[in-house]
Amino acid sequence: MSRVYNFSAGPAVLPEEVLQEAADEMLDYRGCGMSVMEMSHRSKVYDNIIKEAEADLRDLMNIPDNYKVLFLQGGASQQFAAIPMNLMKNKKAAYIVTGQWAKKAFQEAKMYGDAVEVASSADKTFSYIPDCSDLDIPEDADYVYICENNTIYGTKFKELPNTKGHTLVADVSSCFLSEPVDVTKYGVIYGGVQKNVGPAGVVIVIIREDLITDDVLPGTPTMLKYKTQADADSLYNTPPCYGIYICGKVFKWLKKMGGLEVMKQRNEEKAKILYDFLDQSKLFKGTVVPKDRSLMNVPFVTGDADLDAKFIKEATEAGFVNLKGHRTVGGMRASIYNAMPKEGVEKLVEFMKKFEEENA
Numbered sequence: 001m002s003r004v005y006n007f008s009a010g011p012a013v014l015p016e017e018v019l020q021e022a023a024d025e026m027l028d029y030r031g032c033g034m035s036v037m038e039m040s041h042r043s044k045v046y047d048n049i050i051k052e053a054e055a056d057l058r059d060l061m062n063i064p065d066n067y068k069v070l071f072l073q074g075g076a077s078q079q080f081a082a083i084p085m086n087l088m089k090n091k092k093a094a095y096i097v098t099g100q101w102a103k104k105a106f107q108e109a110k111m112y113g114d115a116v117e118v119a120s121s122a123d124k125t126f127s128y129i130p131d132c133s134d135l136d137i138p139e140d141a142d143y144v145y146i147c148e149n150n151t152i153y154g155t156k157f158k159e160l161p162n163t164k165g166h167t168l169v170a171d172v173s174s175c176f177l178s179e180p181v182d183v184t185k186y187g188v189i190y191g192g193v194q195k196n197v198g199p200a201g202v203v204i205v206i207i208r209e210d211l212i213t214d215d216v217l218p219g220t221p222t223m224l225k226y227k228t229q230a231d232a233d234s235l236y237n238t239p240p241c242y243g244i245y246i247c248g249k250v251f252k253w254l255k256k257m258g259g260l261e262v263m264k265q266r267n268e269e270k271a272k273i274l275y276d277f278l279d280q281s282k283l284f285k286g287t288v289v290p291k292d293r294s295l296m297n298v299p300f301v302t303g304d305a306d307l308d309a310k311f312i313k314e315a316t317e318a319g320f321v322n323l324k325g326h327r328t329v330g331g332m333r334a335s336i337y338n339a340m341p342k343e344g345v346e347k348l349v350e351f352m353k354k355f356e357e358e359n360a
């Protein structure tokens, strides 16, 4: 067996321990004589799996009792519609557009009501986070929407926007569980898990209870109503059982590692290794304004498309895979999620140094 250093933006690297444990339990989950994939989602055994996953997530994120945790399907993209359908009581919402995912959410919301762009960083290819301390937010906006970590462009909100009392909704797909968060600052926090938490197919929605009502837009599908899912404890229909089981294992791994405060320190250390190198390199340079840099997704370029391609090819051969940047930014992007070991980043930087010397 040989595992590569996988810098994919998502689906992405998972802790090896978790994969090993899942492999050990594949044929016979703890004496059940069957795989978790084969068991009823209504069984006692599965009930324990999903309840424990929720309890561990609550523990990790310190989620208050007046928030529900939902394990849903349809990815983060499904939430682009579910959010306006459930929350647009006044049919108005404010969107901060800091990248492709925020833009997609914004465009989707326009189908359901008056979605207003209150800030954007499109003017500089989304390479920074706009000042959100004093935005012109419509009085009657039902919520303010952000994508907290911009997976493609490598920016992160280091400070949440001043919503002027409005409910904050955040897509945290690519920074989920990478550092502690104050859940009480949000109405809804949600994310697809395939970036930093688990296998594709699960989206986790953490939502304040008062936002879960029957008062949704006409035509909202039963499955997309938060109330349906909350009332049924995420078991209205068959949930993504196996994916939730793996997420549960990742939560246990995070707790064992010391929790989110420790993950934050580790992630800062890892990102610093790469950013420090980029800041002094004569060949490579980061594409993001330093103060808005993500700890999770690090885009960089040489400025020469042929040299970028050569780097990606040679890196792949050396076991550093999925470093190709998004087509709208070009160059490279190293996603260094929780499960990427520090050693992976150190070795990547060594490789970059060597490439720089050879191509000076």
Ligand SMILES: *Cc1c(COP(=O)(O)O)cnc(C)c1O
Binding pocket: 010, 074, 075, 076, 077, 078, 101, 147, 149, 150, 151, 171, 172, 173, 174, 192, 193, 195
């Ligand atoms: C990947 C990603 C999405 C889309 O996730 P899907 O689960 O594929 O729908 C949305 N938002 C962010 C921030 C992402 O990184």
